[in-house]
Amino acid sequence: MPTARTLRRSLTVLATAAVLTGTLTSVADATPPGIPSGATAKSELTQLKVAPDGSMTGYSRDKFPHWIDQGNNCNTREVVLKRDGTNVKTGSDCYPTSGSWASPYDGKTWTSPSNVDIDHVVPLANAWRTGAAAWTTAQRQAYANDLTDPQLIAVTDYVNQEKGDKSPDAWKPPLTGYWCTYASMWVAVKYKFKLTVNSAEKSALTDMLNRC
8 A cells, every 4th residue: 555655756757747738827818907707797888779780891991000109018919918827028119028828718838929829809800890890990900909898818829720710609719618618708898998799790799798
């Protein structure tokens, strides 16, 4: 029968092996500010105007200037990389030289910022066709660089590219356990910026919020 000392030694060896192989991590998922509770998101969803999406005529990402200077040699992308990463160190130009990023969309962890995209939770093109086409360039710039609401989040680059400009009826994070949070963020952004939702989008958001 193994002694307590032997058991402790075995557990130490296993823990060490896990760290070396990357199966044990203390990296936290990215967490943007201002994520409402599920109950609050449900209430806000009922207050959003339901309307068909508008036209993409005239749309360009250039009409949403980003990533802008945020001071201390940092642009918006670099600020979010520092905020959402773990043990992030940067050079004098604010670009990360080390750190790790855990993407809550798919559960992957990355140690190179080149593998990480900063996702606009409600994509710029979606915002355009649900109200932002009527905004000024200054308003669209504020939207595209919003650091005070749950609009920007560090995620796996190819997952973000798969998402594109799709709304939740056409794309959801691969991890179903994140659907409540994702829907809550989506609703919070649309509520803050007075953007519309279409009927399929609202139905998908309702289903996702019912997981909260």
